[in-house]
Amino acid sequence: MSAPIVVHRPSSAGGRAVTINGAIAGLARDDRDLVEFLRRAGLDDAWDILDNPNWIEWRGGRAHEYEAA
Template sequence: MSAPIVVHGLSPTGGRSVAVNGQIVGLAHTDRDLVEFLRRAGLDDAWDLLDDPHWTEWRGGRAHRYEAA
């Protein structure tokens, strides 16, 4: 089973698409953006969830990276 939060790979224009329970909630350019999207989705403890593999799956790139190298 996949984690409820999925941070997808880099988009061609920068940033990473974020999905919560299969619904796209935004395009994050920083961890702060990501946490705000999660807060709006009702996850007030979002900072604690970013590195928990049971909650967050980082796809197509290293965690916490939002720009091409």
């Protein structure tokens, strides 16, 4: 089973696309943006799950890095 939240590889312009259950949540430029997307999706404990691979899959690049690739 894959994680319901995917933080995609950094784009060439910076930031990372975020999908939640396959739906686009937005473009995160830092962890605060990511947490806000998750909060809007109903995850009030978002800060606590950022490094939990059961919840979030970080693709292409290191977790928590949003700079252009």
